[in-house]
Structure formats: structure tokens, C-alpha cells
Amino acid sequence: xxxxxxxxxxxxxxxxxxxxxxxxxxxxxxxxxxxxxxxxxxxxxxxxxxxxxxxxxxxxxxxxxxxxxxxxxxxxxxxxxxxxxxxxxxxxxxx
Amino acid sequence: xxxxxxxxxxxxxxxxxxxxxxxxxxxxxxxxxxxxxxxxxxxxxxxxxxxxxxxxxxxxxxxxxxxxxxxxxxxxxxxxxxxxxxxxxxxxxxxxxxxxxxxxxxxxxxxxxxxxxxxxxxxxxxxxxxxxxxxxxxxxxxxxxxxxxxxxxxxxxxxxxxxxxxxxxxxxxxxxxxxxxxxxxxxxxxxxxxxxxxxxxxxxxxxxxxxxxxxxxxxxxxxxxxxxxxxxxxxxxxxxxxxxxxxxxxxxxxxxxxxxxxxxxxxxxxxxxxxxxxxxxxxxxxxxxxxxxxxxxxxxxxxxxxxxxxxxxxxxxxxxxxxxxxxxxxxxxxxxxxxxxxxxxxxxxxxxxxxxxxxxxxxxxxxxxxxxxxxxxxxxxxxxxxxxxxxxxxxxxxxxxxxxxxxxxxxxxxxxxxxxxxxxxxxxxxxxxxxxxxxxxxxxxxxxxxxxxxxxxxxxxxxxxxxxxxxxxxxxxxxxxxxxxxxxxxxxxxx
Numbered sequence: 266x267x268x269x270x271x272x273x274x275x276x277x278x279x280x281x282x283x284x285x286x287x288x289x290x291x292x293x294x295x296x297x298x299x300x301x302x303x304x305x306x307x308x309x310x311x312x313x314x315x316x317x318x319x320x321x322x323x324x325x326x327x328x329x330x331x332x333x334x335x336x337x338x339x340x341x342x343x344x345x346x347x348x349x350x351x352x353x354x355x356x357x358x359x360x
Numbered sequence: 361x362x363x364x365x366x367x368x369x370x371x372x373x374x375x376x377x378x379x380x381x382x383x384x385x386x387x388x389x390x391x392x393x394x395x396x397x398x399x400x401x402x403x404x405x406x407x408x409x410x411x412x413x414x415x416x417x418x419x420x421x422x423x424x425x426x427x428x429x430x431x432x433x434x435x436x437x438x439x440x441x442x443x444x445x446x447x448x449x450x451x452x453x454x455x456x457x458x459x460x461x462x463x464x465x466x467x468x469x470x471x472x473x474x475x476x477x478x479x480x481x482x483x484x485x486x487x488x489x490x491x492x493x494x495x496x497x498x499x500x501x502x503x504x505x506x507x508x509x510x511x512x513x514x515x516x517x518x519x520x521x522x523x524x525x526x527x528x529x530x531x532x533x534x535x536x537x538x539x540x541x542x543x544x545x546x547x548x549x550x551x552x553x554x555x556x557x558x559x560x561x562x563x564x565x566x567x568x569x570x571x572x573x574x575x576x577x578x579x580x581x582x583x584x585x586x587x588x589x590x591x592x593x594x595x596x597x598x599x600x601x602x603x604x605x606x607x608x609x610x611x612x613x614x615x616x617x618x619x620x621x622x623x624x625x626x627x628x629x630x631x632x633x634x635x636x637x638x639x640x641x642x643x644x645x646x647x648x649x650x651x652x653x654x655x656x657x658x659x660x661x662x663x664x665x666x667x668x669x670x671x672x673x674x675x676x677x678x679x680x681x682x683x684x685x686x687x688x689x690x691x692x693x694x695x696x697x698x699x700x701x702x703x704x705x706x707x708x709x710x711x712x713x714x715x716x717x718x719x720x721x722x723x724x725x726x727x728x729x730x731x732x733x734x735x736x737x738x739x740x741x742x743x744x745x746x747x748x749x750x751x752x753x754x755x756x757x758x759x760x761x762x763x764x765x766x767x768x769x770x771x772x773x774x775x776x777x778x779x780x781x782x783x784x785x786x787x788x789x790x791x792x793x794x795x796x797x798x799x800x801x802x803x804x805x806x807x808x809x810x811x812x813x814x815x816x817x818x819x820x821x822x823x824x825x826x827x828x829x830x831x832x833x834x835x836x837x838x839x840x841x842x843x844x845x846x847x848x849x850x851x852x853x854x855x
Contacts, residue, residue, distance in 0.1 A: 316745030320803030346696035
């Protein structure tokens, strides 16, 4: 399995990380090195093995479906790069 | 009394309770050392005012009697822990300026026990690294040097600031976190003790998430006894972390008896790597002899899937990271890129994340995105999770066969020079975690204990791996090993 620059560009796009075109070949090469290392996993016979879901055998705990929090708009917004009138502000999303 | 900063937690506790010293004096001594230790790059956010306030409160509590063991003990807190009102940015530019409105459960537990926070400690960005060279704050320097050389060495990573600060006596103990070895590898590189407890022992709430199925917090301390004392204060059930175990926390310190007669210690043959330095081999053999001399039975064991742990880790950890780090989008906290005319929300995400994440974090987020993407999910992610099941089963099998704990080297080498790995393939850096990463994949407790010096005078560590939830027993084996190894060396002060 080899990753070309187009695939590298697609992955960067999916990850929402801007990568300049001239950096793509080196990025693709790095991916190939790491994936080459990962491909050792193909040597393992995993027939009939369940993929691990939880490392400790436990059922995730549940809580009552009730409101136990709230009324802290100021705190929620206090670290926002751009907060206005009680909301997070972002560039235009819909045309 | 001078050099209060050099006390262990146990010594300081006894002196505080005995009225020989006050937390205010102890805290001042540490703050003074931190002032003079800028060259180590360990402390990145200083909180002296908060520290002095907490110290005064601790003194009042001790005077009133019945204070917990950690009361008045000055600590450093890894930057990965959210601390209320104090910058907490996981050593990343993307969390520039972030001041949490809440306190992580682990730091809150320590504060509830009366501990003092001196400041926040440097680390690899988002805990991704083994050399503390990926931090936005710059490198951390190991207080140890090779013989008479002045080459700056890595303290390891990702908890490099914690390691350096404890080894240099800037604080009495520090919090660390360990996803693939980030407590145990740096502890070994600087000659201190570090324990990663069983997955679920410490709450992950309020710790910036890297790979949620692997991340665990733990203490980094000057002795095994200190690790026992500090771990007890850190852990406990937390309803805010759904994977937090609802189990009572034992008095770990009381379990340090040094009595290990008849216990079975396994020596896994797969940890004998090709090209392993002779000194590491010897250290491991010496450690085995020490445990045998203390009355343990030594059994050769096999953990057949060991070789596949690192490749499985480099699928699972990046996959979880790509999901966890999706939240850094320039909307709710931290950095947002300056946008050009006409840029929409996608450009904002892409530019923000390109500016905010360093190269190693970008690399891992993208690898994670790739292995989770349509068409590759089964081939990579599901296969890695199946291999993880087999790795855990390797351990279950040897424990079922009567093995109480497993002894391995902590790292494949001593501390290397900062920059020495700069031109290496990322995979070369990943090999640092070859002995530690299995433990995270299996969710087990593991401890690194300093056990000797290499011929250039650098510390080397051994790792003990225990059964799930048996941190107390594990600490006792480590305590026995610590006593037999008699490691007392300290770095000579140059900073």
C-alpha cells in the first residue's frame, strides 16, 4: 500500500489541516514509512479474534437522564476567540 | 534548615507532622530552586502566589492535626491537566491562552489532600513524543549529563518536564500521564520512580485527551514510597469519568513490606531485543538476581505478540487522537488563525489547525484520519484492535499460570542528546516505547524504578508490570528492587 500526493492531500483535507502543495510529497513519504511499520500487523493471525472495545471488562456506567448542569454561559464562552452576544462567532457558514 | 527541596515526600510529611518544618518554608525553598532553574525548561507556568496560599492553608490544617499524607507537599503539575484559572495548554500553540474554568479530578484530589501546586510542567505537545522536543514552550533539558560533556540530553517524554523537575529537586513530586510510556520512559531517563496505574484507577476527567483508551495519570517521585503515597491521593472513583473504576483505594504505603518470598516474577523472552545495549542486558540480569535473592521465584515466560504492540499502538493511538483533537477548531477555545477576505469556516478550521498543531501532532492526526477512513477502517483500525486483544491475552495467560509480576528493562537505551534524533525517521523515535507500550494496550499497571548507571554515568531503569488493580503488590516488588539496587546517585547541579 503506497500513498501518493493525491491521497496525502485528501487525508489532510479530511483532517482539516491546511498543507501546502509543495509539502505534500514529503508528507506522503512520511505516511508511507509509518504505514510500512504498521503493516507488520498483517503477519498476525486474527481469525476469530474480537476487536477490543474496552481494556477492562466493564459496562460503561449510566446516569439518570436529568439536567445536572447549566446556567454557566459566561464560563462556556470565556475562552472563545470570538464570542458575541452570548454566542460563539464564526465566519459565514451558509451562502 | 537548608535544602528542604531535596526532601522526599515521606521525609517532608514526617517533618511537617512533627512540626520541624512548615509547608511555607518547604514551598519557598522549591520556588527559589525553580527561579534558578530556567535552563532546564521544566516549569512553563509559574503559580507562586497560589502556591504560598495553599502552603499557608496546609500549615493551618497540619497544626489542627489529622492532615493527610500529601498535606503541604509542593508539586509540579503536567501542563496536560486542566487547572482552574491557570494556563493549561498541553504544550500546544492551539491552546494558547486557554485558562480552564474547572479543575481536573486528579489535581483536585491532590489539592483536597492539601498539596501545593508550584506551577505547570513542560511536556511533548498533546503528550505525543518521547523526547520532549515537540513542545511549543521549547525543549526540556535533562539535569543529568554524560560524564564531563555538556551536551544537552533529553529527559524523555512526554512527561519530560515532570521528570526533569523531580530529578533536579525543583519539587517533591509531579503528576505525569502515560499513554505509551510517557511516565515510565522519562522516569528511567532521569533516575526517578514513575508508575502508571491500571487503566481506570485515576480519573481522566479534566486531563486533555490524547488516546482515551490508553491514557492514565500517575505520580513521578524520588522514591517508591513517595509513589505509593502520591498515587493513593491521586486515584479513586470519579462519576465524571465513565471508565473510572468503582473500587476502594488501598493504603499503598502500608503494603510496602519488602517481603516477596515465593512470589513469581516472569522474565519475558520477547523483550530481549536484537541490538539491545549490553548495559541494559546486564541491568536486567542484575535486577532478576536481586529479586531472586529477595526470595522471588524467577520464571522464563513468553508474551508472543510483543513485537506487534508498537505497530498496533501506532494505529490505535493516532485514531483516537484524530477524534479527540477534532475539538480544536478555533471556535470554543485557544487559537484562531487570522483569516483572509472571503475565507469561510472550512478555511478557518484548516488554517487554525495548520498553525496551531506542531508537525508531530499533525502527522498523528492525519495517520489517525487515514486509518479510520472508509475502506481502511477494517484493514488497519479493526485489525489493530484485534491484535490488542491478543496482546492482552498474552498477559492474562501468564498471570493465570501463576506469574505475579513481570520484570523488563524500562527503555532500550539511556537518555540521548536533544536533536540527535532530528533526522531520524519518526518510527525510530517510536521505538523508545517498545518496552512500555504493551502495558497501556493491556491496561495494566507498570512502574519504572532507577536501578543503575551506564558507563557514562546516566541512569537506567527497570520496569515491573503487575496484575490489574494490584498496584499495591507491584509497588512492593518495586520497593524490594529499589532497596536491593540502592540507587542513590543524583545529577550534579550545572543549571
